[in-house]
Amino acid sequence: MSRVLLEAKGVAKHFGGVKALRDVSLSIRQGEIYGLIGPNGAGKTTFFNCMTGLYVPDGGGFTFDGAPLHADAPHQAARRGIARTFQNIRLFGNMTALENVMIGRHVRTGAGVLGAIFQTAATRAEEAAIRQRAIELLHYVRIEDRAGDLAKNLSYGDQRRLEIARALATEPKLLCLDEPAAGMNATETAELRELIEGIRSDGTTILFIEHDVKLVMGLCDRVAVLDYGALVIEDVPAVVQKDQRVIEAYLGA
Amino acid sequence: MKNGRFFRSTAGVMAGAVLLLVLPFVAAMGGQAWVRILDFAILYVFLALGLNIVVGFAGLLDLGYIAFYAVGAYTWALLASPHFGLHLPIWVILPIGAGLACIAGVLLGSPTLKLRGDYLAIVTLGFGEIVRIFMNNLNAPINITNGPQGITLIDPVAFGSFKFSGTTEIFGLALTGPQKYYYLLIALCVLVVIINLRLQHSRIGRAWQAIREDEVAAKAVGINTRNLKLLAFAMGASFGGVAGGVFSAMQGFVSPESFSLIESIMVLAMVVLGGMGHIPGVILGAVLLSILPEALRYGVGPIQTALFGRLLVDPESLRMLVFGLALVLVMRFRPAGLWPSPERRRELEEAGQ
């Protein structure tokens, strides 16, 4: 069995009286595709937000890559190697597709104000490398021909791809996708699946939230189900699919 | 074709440079007062480009920018005037002024930059007022700022024995004080333009734009938004400090009156009215807004007399009235500013549909 990359222990989060997450513990192993599913409002996105530092959990915590994840500042999560996309796509709309991916390189590069002002050799080399890598990533997600277009003018499917490219630019160990297939048709979903598998085979671990149960069951190595903020089950798809509690949660019985 | 464009733009830059070089002599034909107006226009360009880093690049609404200008101005005034009997040289004072302004920026910014836009605006505005009130009142029990009377007889800018006040003859050309300051200010402006341009197209500039577009997404890709905002704030403040020092030396006199809220608002108006974040636009805004009130000062009275044979209304209030109306009208008909960047104009057109 490969080693654990991310471990959540007893994560809790409440908003006022609403308990969005109750004592959620799960572990994601290096190199797997891990699905997080559950009905609407089950706490999936809240879990993402706690993990990536947008929310501070009220209880419990995360261990990532062998060290505790002090995710009190979101940028630190990215630095540690966790990249994410958003359910409702958050691109930098008035920047070009290429620039969006270049932004993703920020955390792995270091040119500062003085370098920029004096245009030092190191800064120029770094800038060229940033651009080069961004172009490669646009190729990788197959939207290289849209490099110069403003992100907001891209089609929905291309925006999803761009968001993934931007996340990949941060060189993540763990890529978290929040409902990447939402709003996609069958062809686009198939292409997305291919993309996700490709990313995994390059060595990146993937965690994703999805509604499309067929996609999750077909793609994931393991699946966790959340309901009312609590973990129902964490296992391989074949087991999860047959679990009585999961069926009830989805049918609302 | 590319060559042609290169040639055209080089020719344009050359023509612009020549124009800038001879401008103080053209202005001098109308009297040294006009050269002084020109000096102030350039000083405002410098200030506005400094504020542009804060407002235009990082998207932080700063309504107390003039406080940093005041810090620079008072630093110069206290370190180079008979008030404390100190007469330190420029390469000591200017860095101290910029440094103090920078520290003031960090002190104000570090606890407040997490506030959302309009709250930050009112906090910076409050800070500006606090600084002004202190300058007004720090004459007792220990006389530091000399209160509302301000500080006089401030040393001019000088490099060794070359002073920027008074007339000097260079290569048979008589240069007046304001004309010399003009060239100094132009040099400073060229510097700040280069800094603005290079920052805009750098890793840092991109990160600022990302923060402006979507702060949450910027954090998610690993941008330390707090530090980058603080960086913009501190840089803007330092430029304000430098401008303040030069202002102090050029005027030979500072008092709290020069650092009121309306000055902060004026500089912000230059940035927004010109075209936020777009360097040529900001320059245009600063030149127009600093020259317009002066031009009106000279124009409003005589025009009234010519039209009606006498002064109907107080020229001073009429000129400010026209100025206020101009702000309103420009924003009404060019909401993205007089000369916005092409991308911003496109954004606006799309939003309007």
Next chain:
Amino acid sequence: MDIFFQQIINGLVQGSIYALVALGYTMVYGIMGLINFAHGEVVMIGTLVAITVVGTLVDAGMPVALAGLGGVSASVLVCMALGWSLERVAYRPLRHAPRLTPLITAIGMSIVLQNLAMMIWGRNYLTFPSLLPRLHFELGGTHFTFIQVVIVVVSAATMGGLLLLVYRTRLGMAMRATAQNPAVASLMGVNINRVIAAAFVIGSALAALAGIMVGTYYEIAHYQMGFMLGLKAFTAAVLGGIGNMAGAMLGGVLLGIIEALGAGYIGDLTGGFLGSHYQDIFAFVVLIVVLMFKPSGLFGEKTGDRA
């Protein structure tokens, strides 16, 4: 201790005035997210119109009480019209413009109104006619005047009426709905234009009342009086949590009291180093400190990042 209660009374009076003006800022901000920088000038216009109308009526031989009533009505009406036109002419065309555009327009309008006022009323200080009898009271060593009582009572009554309007009428409901989400409110049949206009008109009426109170209290008026007052009132609105009406009221009163206490005690607190001319910094220092710990103001809703 005497100073303490005395300053509380003074602060309460000044604070009621701040609260009335702060309401104007907060209503407009709550509904359209605009800092209406020209609001302080509306207060100033209210004061100056009252001076002119009362003066004219008294000169025409009208008894002071009646002239005062005429002055108040005229001032309120003029300000309401002014508020309505400001919105219609200056701000409405910019509703979809970049965020800073209407701010610059507001600043422009502020400059325009100040200078118009200077043309009409001149650059000198004007004396505000005394409309109320100058009675003094004493209660347990604390002094206060009839004018102070009237200011506090009228402010409280006005604010009570406003709360009734906002929470008990259809217009109020429409205003609250628009503040929550303009797009949805408009889909539900709320006439957004009318709601925004109402916010401006009501805010300006309150501004006129506040202006008359300032005039009555300090007995002078000036074309630049609106600026600092507006700034303080806006600070009060932010202190309370901008967009929140109860917050604006409490923020106003709180700011008034803090200022009064600060002015009364600053000398003692700093061992005589800082005197009462530092009164004006209290508002801003308190504001900065409060926002450092409560980034949405004392009573503002928490607006966290959303993913």
